[in-house]
Amino acid sequence: MQSLGKTCGKVSSKNLLFPWALILIAVLAVICCVSSPVAADGDAALRETAQRLAERVAAIPGLHGALRLEWHPDAAWPGGESEPWIRVIRDEFERRALNLTGDASAPALDVFAAETPTHLVLTARIRVSDHDEIRIVSIPRASLPPGASPAAPIRLERQMIYESPDLILDAASLENNGEGSLVLLLYKNFELVALRVDAKGVVKQSVSLNAANLKPSRDPRAEILPRGNMVLVELPGKACEFSWESPVVLKCRAEKPAWRAETQLTSPCDGSDWKLFSSSSEPNAKDVLQVVPDGALRESSAAVLSEFPGPILNTNGEQDPSSALVIAQNLRTGNYEVYKITLACGN
Amino acid sequence: MRFTKSRWLAATSAAVFALAGFAAQAATPRYGGTLHVKLRASSVSLDPREWMTGSLSSAAGEKLASLVYDRLVTLDDHAKFQPGLATEWSHDATARNWQFKLRSGVRFSDGSLLNPSDAVVSLQIALGKGFEVVAIENGVAIRAAHPAPDLLEQLASGRNFVFRPLPDGTLLGTGPFFVAESIVAAPSEVNPAAIKPARIKFQANEGAWSGRPFVDFVEVALGEPPLRQLLDLQVGKADITEIAPDLVRKGRQEGLRIWNSAPRTLVALRFDDALDAPASDQLREALWLALDRDTMANVLLQREAQPADSLLPQWLSGYAFLFESAMNLQRARELRAAFPAGVPGATQPLRLRVDASGDLFKLMGERVAVNARQANLLVQVALPGSVSNSSAAATGLHLFAWHYDSLSSRTELEAFVKQLLEGGDLPANTTDPEQLCAQERRLLDERRILPLVLLPEYAGIRANVHNWNASPWGDWRLADVWLDSEDPMTTKAPAGPQKNTSTARSPGARP
Numbered sequence: 024m025q026s027l028g029k030t031c032g033k034v035s036s037k038n039l040l041f042p043w044a045l046i047l048i049a050v051l052a053v054i055c056c057v058s059s060p061v062a063a064d065g066d067a068a069l070r071e072t073a074q075r076l077a078e079r080v081a082a083i084p085g086l087h088g089a090l091r092l093e094w095h096p097d098a099a100w101p102g103g104e105s106e107p108w109i110r111v112i113r114d115e116f117e118r119r120a121l122n123l124t125g126d127a128s129a130p131a132l133d134v135f136a137a138e139t140p141t142h143l144v145l146t147a148r149i150r151v152s153d154h155d156e157i158r159i160v161s162i163p164r165a166s167l168p169p170g171a172s173p174a175a176p177i178r179l180e181r182q183m184i185y186e187s188p189d190l191i192l193d194a195a196s197l198e199n200n201g202e203g204s205l206v207l208l209l210y211k212n213f214e215l216v217a218l219r220v221d222a223k224g225v226v227k228q229s230v231s232l233n234a235a236n237l238k239p240s241r242d243p244r245a246e247i248l249p250r251g252n253m254v255l256v257e258l259p260g261k262a263c264e265f266s267w268e269s270p271v272v273l274k275c276r277a278e279k280p281a282w283r284a285e286t287q288l289t290s291p292c293d294g295s296d297w298k299l300f301s302s303s304s305e306p307n308a309k310d311v312l313q314v315v316p317d318g319a320l321r322e323s324s325a326a327v328l329s330e331f332p333g334p335i336l337n338t339n340g341e342q343d344p345s346s347a348l349v350i351a352q353n354l355r356t357g358n359y360e361v362y363k364i365t366l367a368c369g370n
Numbered sequence: 371m372r373f374t375k376s377r378w379l380a381a382t383s384a385a386v387f388a389l390a391g392f393a394a395q396a397a398t399p400r401y402g403g404t405l406h407v408k409l410r411a412s413s414v415s416l417d418p419r420e421w422m423t424g425s426l427s428s429a430a431g432e433k434l435a436s437l438v439y440d441r442l443v444t445l446d447d448h449a450k451f452q453p454g455l456a457t458e459w460s461h462d463a464t465a466r467n468w469q470f471k472l473r474s475g476v477r478f479s480d481g482s483l484l485n486p487s488d489a490v491v492s493l494q495i496a497l498g499k500g501f502e503v504v505a506i507e508n509g510v511a512i513r514a515a516h517p518a519p520d521l522l523e524q525l526a527s528g529r530n531f532v533f534r535p536l537p538d539g540t541l542l543g544t545g546p547f548f549v550a551e552s553i554v555a556a557p558s559e560v561n562p563a564a565i566k567p568a569r570i571k572f573q574a575n576e577g578a579w580s581g582r583p584f585v586d587f588v589e590v591a592l593g594e595p596p597l598r599q600l601l602d603l604q605v606g607k608a609d610i611t612e613i614a615p616d617l618v619r620k621g622r623q624e625g626l627r628i629w630n631s632a633p634r635t636l637v638a639l640r641f642d643d644a645l646d647a648p649a650s651d652q653l654r655e656a657l658w659l660a661l662d663r664d665t666m667a668n669v670l671l672q673r674e675a676q677p678a679d680s681l682l683p684q685w686l687s688g689y690a691f692l693f694e695s696a697m698n699l700q701r702a703r704e705l706r707a708a709f710p711a712g713v714p715g716a717t718q719p720l721r722l723r724v725d726a727s728g729d730l731f732k733l734m735g736e737r738v739a740v741n742a743r744q745a746n747l748l749v750q751v752a753l754p755g756s757v758s759n760s761s762a763a764a765t766g767l768h769l770f771a772w773h774y775d776s777l778s779s780r781t782e783l784e785a786f787v788k789q790l791l792e793g794g795d796l797p798a799n800t801t802d803p804e805q806l807c808a809q810e811r812r813l814l815d816e817r818r819i820l821p822l823v824l825l826p827e828y829a830g831i832r833a834n835v836h837n838w839n840a841s842p843w844g845d846w847r848l849a850d851v852w853l854d855s856e857d858p859m860t861t862k863a864p865a866g867p868q869k870n871t872s873t874a875r876s877p878g879a880r881p
Binding site: 161240356 | 689
């Protein structure tokens with residue numbers, strides 16, 4: 024995601040004088056910015072916050088000599104998120120001629136990190152002569168890059184292939200339209216939207232399904248079935264169909280939805296069938312996906328487990344019978360994520 | 371005026387947490403049933419205009435009002451503001467001029483359409499003098515007298531609900547429920563010596579813009595004593611109850627499912643302004659040094675509270691850890707020994723009035739008196755309602771409870787000063803945490819307020835309650851809760867004979 028942001032910058036600076044290039048730039052810029060604004064802005068926000076703290080610390084009168092940087096995240100701070108902060112803060116302090124050392128006898132420059140419901144608060148504390156000097160800065164948490172997903176030990180091969188701040192109701196792979204292409208159903212601002220994204224997660228097409236008149240719901244349910252260039256969307260009490268080529272024409276008919284049956288995987292080793300179970304139906308708990316041999320009870324000793332960073336919301340089979348798509352919410356970031364899971368032999 | 375679009379947020383409301391599990395494996399949310407809730411407060415106002423900032427009764431009111439009314443924006447658990455009645459918002463570079471576009475087609479529970487003037491009327495009262503709220507095309511503009519980068523925090527919390535006052539005093543809301551019935555406390559038909567608690571029955575709003583809630587009704591019984599609530603939860607007479615901090619341990623030992631929020635209530639001491647300086651300065655300092663907050667939190671409150679060293683809690687300010695209140699009895703005794711004649715607490719007892727009601731606060735008052743005695747200070751506890759607690763006799767010290775209402779630390783600190791520290795410096799018009807911290811330090815150094823402990827909010831939740839996803843700051847989000855199955859308790863007739871009860875139309879009721 025970081026590299027996409029950099030690409031945007033490069034293109035716009037090199038082709039400024041060519042009208043056709045400008046059009047291309049505009050298109051690319053839209054795609055770049057729509058697909059990954061958070062990380063690019065987030066990295067800048069992180070650095071800008073560290074800069075402000077470093078400037079304030081550097082301006083403390085009477086501060087001289089080598090200092091030992093001590094990082095104190097609050098108890099809820101995920102371990103993986105400390106490293107980029109320490110690196111950037113160290114960087115910014117050193118840029119302002121603050122002499123940082125690992126020498127344990129040097130005076131401590133303590134930096135505390137805490138989260139409020141809306142902000143991240145960084146506090147620097149340093150002893151100068153006979154008193155503590157305190158400097159505090161804060162930044163809206165929403166403007167920071169999402170933390171790295173916890174890397175759960177997996178016995179099932181798993182890869183995150185798409186994430187969105189909007190609720191993802193369903194995902195399906197496109198059959199013959201390039202490897203890795205996805206179609207997604209999003210519930211955005213209480214409206215249904217179908218997306219077509221390429222293998223890099225770039226949105227190629229977005230179709231509003233307002234015409235389906237989906238009633239606002241606290242448990243929106245919908246399934247998407249790509250059929251060549253057509254897309255069938257199953258909704259409570261109706262089924263709607265549209266084509267990517269003429270998406271404004273949405274044909275709906277009343278019918279009892281044929282929700283798909285449970286997702287199954289087929290072992291590539293012996294052809295046996297495996298079923299998927301989630302461990303919890305609660306919205307604020309991490310889910311453990313259990314892949315269990317068909318016929319065995321869930322939590323059987325043969326189950327293959329994979330922990331997700333939040334509740335699992337939906338699953339869907341893939342063309343490859345050993346793979347499936349899993350939609351989960353990441354409780355740390357609040358984003359919705361689509362994973363491709365694959366049953367692999369011997370793991 | 372040049373507006374910088376700050377955020378075009380994609381909306382995934384709290385409702386999304388109510389998602390069904392995948393395929394047929396996970397439990398499917400169920401619509402229907404009555405959720406039985408029991409609260410300690412004996413009466414609750416659903417009119418945000420009547421709430422007193424920081425009071426525990428307004429906290430109960432806010433909890434129930436969120437069933438009936440909506441806000442312009444909400445805050446999710448991931449620090450993102452989500453659209454509520456406003457779908458888009460923007461502000462200028464100074465953060466003084468804000469614009470909010472209202473969601474179209476939103477209806478009040480009587481079927482009438484929400485319009486910008488409704489938001490203007492509600493928010494102008496809630497936001498107060500420093501703001502001017504005006505209707506614009508499709509929405510409202512809010513102009514602040516000073517930069518208000520924390521306006522979204524304010525709008526997502528406290529009394530900033532949108533409602534429509536009707537001529538008869540009723541308030542209409544657009545929320546997921548409306549008040550179907552409100553019954554005041556009355557003598558029981560069976561045993562007239564006993565009082566039947568007040569009840570409010572909320573009914574699902576089928577046309578709610580945010581989707582119909584899962585349960586058909588939420589029935590709230592008020593004025594239930596803490597131990598009774600716990601027992602009702604155990605025997606299945608309640609689905610959700612408040613749990614007093616001193617009963618949490620008992621509840622846990624008995625295997626109850628207990629949820630807690632971040633600390634929402636500060637228990638603290640406040641000196642009367644009538645005390646003369648500089649003599650009272652020594653008294654304040656001596657008492658501050660004598661207080662044993664750790665024992666209060668860990669023994670009296672059985673580790674279900676936190677010792678408080680600051681006015682704002684760490685979860686709200688992010689810097690509260692910088693404040694320390696170390697007990698120092700030796701120094702307290704030295705100060706006491708040097709008291710000039712006539713200082714209260716020396717030869718004449720200092721009267722401590724317990725302003726907050728409940729056994730817990732009485733115990734805390736008594737603990738303060740014990741701590742004071744260890745430093746040779748005389749403190750006499752006066753309970754609410756007692757003769758010695760009348761205002762005439764109550765000069766000295768107050769033990770009070772302050773409920774944090776706002777998600778903005780600046781707003782909360784300002785409300786605290788306005789409400790409790792007459793003549794105290796209001797915080798600078800800034801959201802800079804360094805300046806707020808300095809301001810808070812000045813207030814604490816005056817020793818007019820001595821923080822004691824911070825109390826989280828505890829709730830017991832019956833096993834049949836699903837999708838409980840309360841926010842860390844105490845919003846219960848009951849519209850997203852669903853119940854396992856119908857049970858006899860939820861299907862019985864909701865109201866008894868009307869003979870001895872008076873039914874009142876409560877604010878928020880559909881006319």
